[in-house]
Amino acid sequence: MPKITFIESNGTTHIVDAEPGMTLMETAVRNMVPGIDADCGGACACATCHVYVDPEWFDKLGTRNEMEEDMLDFAFDVRENSRLSCQVKVTDAFDGLVVRIPEKQF
DSSP states (O other): OOEEEEEOTTSOEEEEEOOTTSBHHHHHHHTTOTTOOOTTSSSSSSOTTEEEEOHHHHGGGOOOOHHHHHHHTTSSSOOTTEEEGGGOBOOGGGTTOEEEOOSOOO
């Protein structure tokens, strides 16, 4: 089971076990990681599961689709390495993945 590290904006770290096939958002919610609101439940209809993927991992997660790109327009402080965690499916290859949570979600 891959281990994923979520880092809150204040530096608090949460290292959690992730089940392959689940999304990063589902993993965060299941493990009660603060800052991942997931208001739409993973339907890519909000931007409250926005995360920053560490640069060394960004290209390994696949590309953002058009719907995700559009929803990121509503996210706070979007960066080159921004993703909606509901759109990233966990695989065994994600062991060691590090994502950071923005200061706030919209």
